[in-house]
Structures are given as structure tokens and as C-alpha cells.
Amino acid sequence: MAISVIGEFKDPTELLRAAKKTNKAGYKTFDAHSPFPIHGMDDAMDLKGSVLGWIVLCGGLTGCVAGFGLQAWVATEAYPLVISGKPLFSYQAFVPVTFEVTVLFAAFAAVFGMFGLNKLPQLYNRLFKHRDFSKKAASHGFFVSIASELDSDEASIVDFLKSIGATNVSGVKE
Amino acid sequence: MNRVIAEDPSKRTTLILGGHDFEGISDLVVKPIETKAPKWWHIALAFSFSLLMLLLSMIGFLIWEGVGVWGLNNPVSWGFAIVNFVFWVGIGHAGTLISAILFLFRQKWRTSVNRFAEAMTIFAVICALVFPGIHVGRVWVAYFMFPIPNQMSVWPNFRSPLLWDVFAVSTYFTVSLLFWYVGLIPDLAVLRDRAKTKIKKVVYGIFAMGWTGGNRAWQNYERAYLLLAALAAPLVLSVHSIVSFDFAVSQVPGWHTTIFPPYFVAGAIFSGFAMVVTLMILARQLFGMKDIMTMHHLECMNKIILATGTMVGYAYGMEFFTAWYSGNEYESFAFVNRAFGPYAWAYWIMISCNVLFPQLFWFKKIRTSIPAMFVISITVNIGMWFERFVITVTSLSRDFLPSSWGYYSPTWVDLCTFLGSFGLFFTLFLLFLKFLPMIAISEVKGVMPEAHAHDVKEGH
Known part of the structure; x- marks a missing residue:
């Protein structure tokens, strides 16, 4: 007790x-x-x-790699489309989505990491x-x-x- | 309302008036939730809800009949839906700006305004998301916008700004919602502890997640809040930049300009703050929150409206200069046509509402006058709607070849859909005012002078 x-x-x-x-x-x-x-x-x-910063860093890096990787894979392997004769791997065009996915994953890591560290939700x-x-x-x-x-x-x-x-x-x- | 602006600039303005203690702040903010809703609230909700039904029936009619019910024609294939999308997303910029950027700059006056503005952001982004969703025509294949593995092995084109927009706006919505919810947790705990009925206790209790206000939790909480603010600050700037890429990355004269990203961001903040002022004036009056949302807060908001309005005015001027200086005749024509062509009426509404009226905020008398700021905040939103209309429609209706020129007018379906989106916005907003604290209770307490502990020497 x-x-x-x-x-x-x-x-x-x-x-x-x-x-x-x-x-x-x-x-x-x-x-x-x-x-x-x-x-x-x-x-x-x-x-x-607080160790939360490290959790968020991991989240952000995961998002960055996942976002960029998805675009690179889609553009070169899964569904190659020639747009205005540009190279298939035109990484410049992948910047906005990579940024957004980084922020998204980092924000999830911040919120759910905070819940985890604080042991929330606590029902009793x-x-x-x-x-x-x-x-x-x-x-x-x-x-x-x-x-x-x-x-x-x-x-x-x-x-x-x-x-x-x-x-x-x-x-x-x- | 007395003058609350500190006359001595070395002294900080008192942010909370009326001599409330901590319990008094809880009582004041929670009052609209714990008491019966006033009559005007029911009337306003009924009215907003009927507009929401109008929106839903217009969407139903659109899906049933097809996009032909809109006023779109061959050169002007982007009409009200895109204008309304940009308009609502723009309004949705104030909340995260107030909660993230002003937080990072340690602007303590934001605590009275941020909850309110964040809620407005979320509801405005919901309204915005409706429009591209229905604009795709065949709404049942709207999932094509997302990178979902499918039986056709077709993937989206990541080199299109329209797809960047899908990611930007949906990320913005998600992060704003998370930020709003994190801010709400301590306040939901207040509601849970004060709840009189079992249902309220359970519902607020679930969302408060067992918060006890222990400092070990506050430590991680504050860090999470700081990190979310740091993430949301570049996010809020990126969203409207990416919205502007929808236009700027195309070849159409009047759209293809590098000034668009900062110009769109300034305009978004401008319109968002104007919407916050409009709603704040009403809410502080109707719910008696004048001690927390003081004239000082409104004046701060008006100063930002003045600053961003001036930036927008500068951008309008600079666009003309660039068009002339480029020596490109299509570009020059596009701008002369904006000011003097068939849509000149829309252009001059935009100029007067966005550039001229907000300049009146240079005068302190006008900046601190409730009726004046109410009128100006509404004209700003009218002006900003017309800005998007002018950009979208004038450029498309007069592009490269005179043989393909046209004129766009909205149909009754366009107008009713736009009107209906206000129903969606206000229905959500009225429900928020009734069921959630419209002011961040714990943050407001944190900026009160009594909140500071004065014990530093002992124990060290």
C-alpha cells in the first residue's frame, strides 16, 4: 500500500x-x-x-527522412513522371513537403512525448x-x-x- | 473603459484589470460555461446553424449536378472556391502567430487573446479545407491528393505546388489543433474540478487526462509548449508562402512574381488579426471579459493590423513597379488591367479597404475607439477577400491571347456556398464560446504580478 x-x-x-x-x-x-x-x-x-527536446529532435529527423524519402522514391521508382523535362530526382521541389512532414512529426513527438514523460492520460x-x-x-x-x-x-x-x-x-x- | 495605457513608458502596462485574485480569474472565465447560455447565443447559433445547412445543401447540389453549377468558365477556371480557400486560410493565420511567434518574443499580452485566436484559426482552416475538397469536382476521388498506395499504382506529383499545399494546410491544421489542445489541458482540469454534473465531470475529466498541476509535469509541459511554438513559428510563415506558390509557380501574368510569399503572409496576418479584433470586441462585451481583454490588448492588435496593412500596401505598389520595370508587356498589361480593366471596381474596393482605412490607426483616438476599430476590422476582411478575388480572377480573365479572354461572374450557388461557410465558422465558434474557456486561464494567471515567487536567497 x-x-x-x-x-x-x-x-x-x-x-x-x-x-x-x-x-x-x-x-x-x-x-x-x-x-x-x-x-x-x-x-x-x-x-x-526535461529530456523532451531530444524526443522532438528524433521525431523531426524521422519526419525529415520519411518525407524526403517518400518523395524521392515516388518520383524515381514508384511513379516516374517527366515534368517539363526536369530530372526525375529534382530535390529542389521536394523541400516544401520535406519541411512540412518534419514539422508534423516533430509536433507529434512534442505532444505525445510530453504525455509519455508526464504519464498522461492518468485515469486514477x-x-x-x-x-x-x-x-x-x-x-x-x-x-x-x-x-x-x-x-x-x-x-x-x-x-x-x-x-x-x-x-x-x-x-x-x- | 478607462485609459489603461501606461503613460510612463518605463512601466509595464497592467495586463489584467479589476483586482481579481486567482480564483476570481477562474470564476470570470468559466462563468459563460457554468451559467445558462444567454438568449442572443441561442439566436446566433440558430442563425449560424441554418447557414451551415445552406452550405451542406450547396455542397450536396454541387456533387449531384457537377461543377457546372458554379460560374467557372474557360479562361477563369479558378473562381470563388479558390478565393474563399485563400481567404479562410489567411484568417487562420492569426491564431498560430499569436500563440507561437508572440510567445517566442515574450509578448505577455498575448495570454488574454491566444486561446480565442487559436480556436478561430482552427475553425477558419476547417472552412478553408472544405473548398479545395469540393473544387476537385469528383469529390469521391479526393483521396488522390494523398500519397496512399492504390490499386492503380498511381502516386501524386510531388513537384506540383498544389500538392505542397495539401501537405502545408493539413500539417498546419494538425499542429494548430495539437497546440490548442496542449494549451487547453490545465484549463480543462479547472473545468473538471469545478464540474457540478457527472457528465461534465467525466467529459472534461477525460480531456484533462488527470492533470494535477504538479511541477514535474509543468516542466515537461512548458518545454513541449516552447518546442511547439518554435515549430509552429516557421510553419505559420510557410503555409501562406506555399499557398502563394499555387499562383507564383505558374506562368500567368500577375501571378508569376517572387514577391508573393511575403506579400501573402503579411496579408494573412492582416486579415487574421482583423477577424480576431471583430470577434474579440463582441465577446468581451457580451461575456463581460473586459478586465482580461482590455483596451491595451485591442490597441496592440490594432498596431499589428496597421503594420501588416502597410506592408500589404507596399506590396501592391511594388507589384506595379516590378511590372513596369520588368519591361514585360504582358506583366504591365496585367496590372493596368487590374486597376482600370473590367474588374477595376473590385480593385478599388481592395485598395480602399486594405490600404486606406487601416491607416487611420495611426491616430490613437481611432486605435482605442471600439466603434472605429470594429468598422475598420470588418472593412479589412472585406478588402482581403477582394484581394484574393482580384489576384485570382483578373489574371485568368485576361491572359496572353485576347481571343481567349472572358468575364467571370459567380452564380447563386457560389454566393450561397460562400455565405454558408460563415455558418460553419460561427457554429463552431459559438459552441467553443459555450463549452470551452475562451481565455487561457492558467496562462493569464501566470502573467499576474502575484504569480511570481519572491524567494530567491533562502536555501542557496
Whole structure:
């Protein structure tokens, strides 16, 4: 069984401070929830940079090769057409479609890569059992959640969150 | 509406008025979704929906009878369908420009406008996609446009600008839709958490995908948004450039010019922003969003309309210069014919609507006057429709040999189809206003002064 303990904070400044303290206290599986991204939070939580850029690069390169390859193959092998006496492999004319397919694949990689990294869609999340979290987190609440595999940790995490100034602290079970 | 423009240029203009807190912003934006739709909304929807039915019956009639029901004739084989296609695609440029290019330039005022403009983009591109689809004549073989393996082993010609256009516009539609949806996810989570009925909770919940606003997710989310903006910025410039290749790569005098790509892009932004201003004026008034879509936002939009309108005016002048300077008599004739030939009436409507009226935005009084900007934004869209009409029809009707000249007039089917496309656009737009947040809630909160954390020293 796993649990999460959730505590509420007043505003972005308080949340940033709390995230810093939580990180310093050695908790690894915690998150800071806010209705909008807060500048400086990645450093406060000591997060590494997102790897999404590399996923998008792969997507873009795949699109580039696929788009150009499709055109080259169609023009020279699958259905060679002589247009105005131009060479069959007239790569200059393939630029626009190659560009479009590159952008298309890169955009899919960006969106679905982001879903993958964030483990979305998530059909069930125990955090929503916290009444105020489920009402406020997306709109105007600022929360820290700390997860643990051991139910027995609950009391100590509750005490910790209270000690760094959280209100409305309670644990939610799986 | 008081003056909200910062008089002291060293200070940033306040973007959100009315002293709302974070919850207040959610309440304000979500209000039209949570309350019963006003009467005017039902009337407008009924009206738009009947125009949409008109569009569908015109398309049905076209497919049943054939393209002969349109006014196309032998020299003028591109008429209303192509004009309307370029017109709607052009309108569809504002959204992605606002969301991508202004995002990369860190123009924070965009947050109040972008959701709205992106929705408009998507609906305008849907309207645009209808026209080439039905223009092919035999719509049941429209799949020939895509590189799909088929039993005839026939593949599309990738050296044709018309095929580039298929890729450009469909990529643009897909990427705009992805961008719009990614932006919507945190706001859908707000709707999910506030939902009162089970159905709403489930539907908004599915689309919000379990978003909790955790910073670990925000980190990837922000990166995805940035990358999408970086991808969409060159995309938005490429789309209308490629649309202009449909004309510029041909040999027809008046079409075969290298100025077309930038000229089309500037015109697209011009018409798109004008459409956003028209709709914004109505929406902020009718839904009480004046604290978020302030006069400052409208003024910023009007400045861009002025800038792009001036670029379009420059392009009109430069086309004449190039035609004269080229010494090519077909080219020179094409332009003299535009201004003084049988379609001179259309040309002068275009010049007055696109070049003259927007210049009034040099005056701050006009730039910040709601009635003035409403009228000008509508004239811009009329003017931009006529621009495409002038380019498409005048050149075709007077090409190389006088023996093949002709005159094009639309039939009632052409006119009703065009009118009907507004029904499609407004039906989708009205549904959007009712069921989705018309303002990007989380982005607006992010640019409020309260959103910045002030703790930097502690812990370092």
C-alpha cells in the first residue's frame, strides 16, 4: 500500500519555499502543485532538465527522412513522371513537403512525448481523494504532495509538512 | 473603459484589470460555461446553424449536378472556391502567430487573446479545407491528393505546388489543433474540478487526462509548449508562402512574381488579426471579459493590423513597379488591367479597404475607439477577400491571347456556398464560446504580478 500526504500553502512564494525545504529534508517522491508553472520551481525542487527536446529532435529527423524519402522514391521508382523535362530526382521541389512532414512529426513527438514523460492520460490518481486538492489545485490552490510506499510514514510526513508551514494537511491512501 | 495605457513608458502596462485574485480569474472565465447560455447565443447559433445547412445543401447540389453549377468558365477556371480557400486560410493565420511567434518574443499580452485566436484559426482552416475538397469536382476521388498506395499504382506529383499545399494546410491544421489542445489541458482540469454534473465531470475529466498541476509535469509541459511554438513559428510563415506558390509557380501574368510569399503572409496576418479584433470586441462585451481583454490588448492588435496593412500596401505598389520595370508587356498589361480593366471596381474596393482605412490607426483616438476599430476590422476582411478575388480572377480573365479572354461572374450557388461557410465558422465558434474557456486561464494567471515567487536567497 502506498500513501500520499498533501499540505496546502498560501501563495507561489510559500510553495517555492516549501518545495526547497522538502527537497532539503531528503524527500525524493514529492511534487509541488500549482495552477500555473512557477518560475524557479525546477531549481527549488532540484529537477534535472526535461529530456523532451531530444524526443522532438528524433521525431523531426524521422519526419525529415520519411518525407524526403517518400518523395524521392515516388518520383524515381514508384511513379516516374517527366515534368517539363526536369530530372526525375529534382530535390529542389521536394523541400516544401520535406519541411512540412518534419514539422508534423516533430509536433507529434512534442505532444505525445510530453504525455509519455508526464504519464498522461492518468485515469486514477489518489491525490484527488484530498477534498481541497481536488477542488483547488488546478484553479487557485498551492499544494505539496509527498508520496511514500510505507503507510507507517504518514505520521512523520504530516509532522514535517506542518513544521514547514502547511495547512490543511492530510494523508490519502491508495 | 478607462485609459489603461501606461503613460510612463518605463512601466509595464497592467495586463489584467479589476483586482481579481486567482480564483476570481477562474470564476470570470468559466462563468459563460457554468451559467445558462444567454438568449442572443441561442439566436446566433440558430442563425449560424441554418447557414451551415445552406452550405451542406450547396455542397450536396454541387456533387449531384457537377461543377457546372458554379460560374467557372474557360479562361477563369479558378473562381470563388479558390478565393474563399485563400481567404479562410489567411484568417487562420492569426491564431498560430499569436500563440507561437508572440510567445517566442515574450509578448505577455498575448495570454488574454491566444486561446480565442487559436480556436478561430482552427475553425477558419476547417472552412478553408472544405473548398479545395469540393473544387476537385469528383469529390469521391479526393483521396488522390494523398500519397496512399492504390490499386492503380498511381502516386501524386510531388513537384506540383498544389500538392505542397495539401501537405502545408493539413500539417498546419494538425499542429494548430495539437497546440490548442496542449494549451487547453490545465484549463480543462479547472473545468473538471469545478464540474457540478457527472457528465461534465467525466467529459472534461477525460480531456484533462488527470492533470494535477504538479511541477514535474509543468516542466515537461512548458518545454513541449516552447518546442511547439518554435515549430509552429516557421510553419505559420510557410503555409501562406506555399499557398502563394499555387499562383507564383505558374506562368500567368500577375501571378508569376517572387514577391508573393511575403506579400501573402503579411496579408494573412492582416486579415487574421482583423477577424480576431471583430470577434474579440463582441465577446468581451457580451461575456463581460473586459478586465482580461482590455483596451491595451485591442490597441496592440490594432498596431499589428496597421503594420501588416502597410506592408500589404507596399506590396501592391511594388507589384506595379516590378511590372513596369520588368519591361514585360504582358506583366504591365496585367496590372493596368487590374486597376482600370473590367474588374477595376473590385480593385478599388481592395485598395480602399486594405490600404486606406487601416491607416487611420495611426491616430490613437481611432486605435482605442471600439466603434472605429470594429468598422475598420470588418472593412479589412472585406478588402482581403477582394484581394484574393482580384489576384485570382483578373489574371485568368485576361491572359496572353485576347481571343481567349472572358468575364467571370459567380452564380447563386457560389454566393450561397460562400455565405454558408460563415455558418460553419460561427457554429463552431459559438459552441467553443459555450463549452470551452475562451481565455487561457492558467496562462493569464501566470502573467499576474502575484504569480511570481519572491524567494530567491533562502536555501542557496
